[in-house]
Amino acid sequence: MKMLLPWELLILLSLKECLANTRHGPVFTQEPSDSIFPMSTDDKQVFINCKAKGNPPPRYWKVDGRDINTDSDLNYSLVEGNLLISNPHVINHGGVYQCIATNTFGTVVSREAKVQFALQNFSSKTRNTVSVREGQAVVLLCGPPPRYGIKYSWVFNGQRSFLRQDARRFISQKTGNLYIAKVEASDAGNYTCAVRNMMTNSTVFSSPTPVVVRRDVMGEYEPKIEVQFPDTLHVSKGSSVKLECFALGPVPSISWRRADGNPLPGKIKINHSSGVLEIPYFRPEDAGVYECVAENSRGRNVARGQLIFHAEHLQWVQTLKDAHMAIDANLQWECKAIGKPMPTYRWLKNGQERIHLEAGRLTIPKISLSDSGMYQCVAENEHGSVYASAELKVVG
The missing domain is CATH 2.60.40.10 (Immunoglobulins)
Incomplete structure (x- = not known):
């Protein structure tokens, strides 16, 4: 192997230095992504990643289309181009963030990233008493705080165990509301909505909602589908989709079918109350119109929606x-x-x-x-x- 002469070595080093210092516009090496941050008393900082290279070095950030001034807004600061939010507030600091990299050669913007916060406490305001006739249906509103990545449950009369769902009682994981198809005398009491953060496993509780059952009895009527899935739903390849369906009235039976008459996919899961149909690992053959049928002695009702495969x-x-x-x-x-x-x-x-x-x-x-x-x-x-x-x- 030939040894370089001193003057050849100097030329090589000069070329390397020249290449290293080539002036160019900004290029992202890391962009922000959608994030859900748990909110608890220990959470004092939120860190949003974004890095860019360029010569001269670039500078950054926007939220909801507005420039972030890290000099005047003490909640925001830059750490090597990444954005640090100190003492974040769920309303003030949630939003769509975008990294802006600019130098003397030009500007590029990153993809948009939605920043959300997982959970706050419920309002401590006392809830109004709900009066309902025996045999009537009732819907108890959870009224949760801003929430992402959570699970809903209900507590009856302060019991340690959560209220069990069955053909008569249903808890929507979309809204958190509790649905009782036909109220019985034993349903009188206090109901508390519980929201669990799936990221931190912490739980917050609402104020109790008192339910009073009157003695006059409600007559029977055909089922009314109160919880149903969207008319059209785009589902991405390989994801899991859950369809909710629950009806009020003299306790109806819930069944599922495909509108084209084809059998339901063998991999489907139907929960114990039949109020939720889950299709895991969604594939093109799973697309189509699905129907939920609610039926009791007084009649029947059907809800339907189309699942569209998103490749x-x-x-x-x-x-x-x-x-x-x-x-x-x-x-x-x-x-x-x-x-x-x-x-x-x-x-x-x-x-x-x-x-x-x-x-x-x-x-x-x-x-x-x-x-x-x-x-x-x-x-x-x-x-x-x-x-x-x-x-x-x-x-x-």
């Missing part, structure tokens, strides 16, 4: 590459993404909307020095968005 999250099949071009040259950039529904496209120059585009194609005829900067192609549909970025350098 993939948005993915790039063609992105952008940096371009170094001479004045008066013609620039044409194109980006392509796949996903269902088909994505729409928009272009940004230095973080701002750029017009003069056609679908995923950006054309700039006879470029000038003012066209230099950072460009981004954004592909988006109702399920999300993806960003691709590149730098345009125009040389005289």
